[in-house]
Amino acid sequence: MTALRPEREDSYGGASYASYGSVPPYEPPIDDETVGLRIPAPAVGSPRSASGASSVSSASGVAPGGRAARRKAAKRRHGRHGGAPGASRAASREDGRSGAPLSRVEARRQARxxxxxxxxxxxxxIxxxxxTTGVLMLLFVTYQLWWTNVRAHAQADKETSSLQDDWASGRRAPGEFEPGQGFAILHIPSLDVVVPIAEGISNKKVLDRGxxxxxxxxxxxxxxPDAKTGNFALAGHRNTHGEPFRYINKLEQGDAIVVETQDEYYVYKMSSMLPVTAxxxxxVIDPVPKGSGFTAxxxxxxxxxxxxxxxxxxRLIVWGKMVEERPRSKGKPDALVE
Structure with a gap:
């Protein structure tokens, strides 16, 4: 065999390198923290050691000489607290965001x-x-335009049913009526209006009840209406509270207006209108109303x-003239027959 062999073994049982004719190069031990590249430290006391340490420490920003020396160097560079004032405040803010306790001064400053x-x-x-004002106004408008109509329609329907029941049973006789008491039913077929007529024009007792x-x-x-001559005058709301007269401005000449009582149907034909008056x-409610065109x-x-x-x-005024008086015993007039 021509291969080289060790002449002897060392004390640990391994082969001696002397027999190979050369000493292997130095291999530093593996760093426990990292396996990255590093510059081997020069021998202590050499000029390169001092300059190298200085350059390395200046490049990395770490002062040589251990932890105590680095702390002293940091105090000399940045002041008493180890950092620039701006950096200290920034750090405090960062600490505040991260949940770390703040100083009393910094806490007050952030509170302000x-x-x-x-x-x-x-x-x-403001x-x-x-x-709040807008909500209250919206509620008021809703009450006026919607709820008052709902309530008034219910009250008017109840009064109409009560009148018809009394007429059918004979419990209510024609004659004088108390203020607020219903005594007839108004029909305006072209406007689909059916509403009770009560004595008086009180808002609380009559008009606001639909x-x-x-x-x-x-x-x-x-x-x-049963008078031989005269003007049977009525008032009603145009808006809210049932608004029975909302569309009377759309009546045309010849449209029927019927008043139903316990014993009779009184049929009028619309004849004229006054769009605006004080x-x-x-x-306008005289026995011969002025502006109506009636002369007798x-x-x-x-x-x-x-x-x-x-x-x-x-005020808006509509006038009509009676054209038929029909007993209830003869049935409904043609104006109410569908």
Whole structure:
């Protein structure tokens, strides 16, 4: 065999390298922390050792000489707390965000920064007032335009049923009626209106309950439909509270207006209209109403309501003339027969 063999073994049982004619190069032990590249440390006391350590420490930012020396160097560079003031504040802020306890001064500063200013507080208060006002206005409008109609329709329907039941049983006789008492039913077929007529024009007792009121009290007292001559005048809401007269402005000449009582049907034909007049113009309900076109006594009907819609500034007037009186025993008039 021509291969080299060790002349002897060392004390550990391994082969001696002397027999190979050369010594293997030095291999540093494997670093427990990293296996990355590193510069071998030069021998202690050599010039390269000092310069190398200085360059390495300056490049890495770590002061030589152990932990105590590094702390002293950090204090000399950055002040008493070991860092620049800006860095210290930034670190405090970072600590505050990370959940670490803040100093009392820093905690107060952050509390003041979070506290809203006077302008912000005032704007919030004004905004809340506007929102609350808007909600209240919306509720009021809903009440006026929807709920009052619901309630008034229910009350008017109940009064209509009560009248018809009393007429059928004979419990209610014609004659004088108390204020607020229902005594007839108004039909306007072209507008699909069926509403009870009560004595008086009180808002609380009559009009706000969805009924039509008869001008039957005081200086505004008008005739009843069974009178031989006269003007049977009625008032009703145009908007809200059942709004029975909302569309009377759409009536045309010849449209039927029927008043149903316990014993009779009184049929009128619409003849004229006054679109706007002052609320104080009571001459429109005279026995021979002014502006109606009637020139002699007769049997008339007058419907009054507010105008424009959703206001009570002016009055809208509709007039009609009786064309038929029909006993209930003969059945409904043609105007009510579908």
């Amino acid at each position: 920064a979070r506290k809203p200013g006077a302008a912000v507080v005032a704007s919030r208060a 905004g809340e007032v506007f929102i 009924m039509v009121g008869h001008y039957g009290e005081g200086p505004l007292k008008t005739a009843m 609320p104080s113009n009571t001459s 006594p007769g049997r008339y009907i007058t419907l009054t309501t507010c105008t424009p819609e959703f206001t009570s500034k002016y």
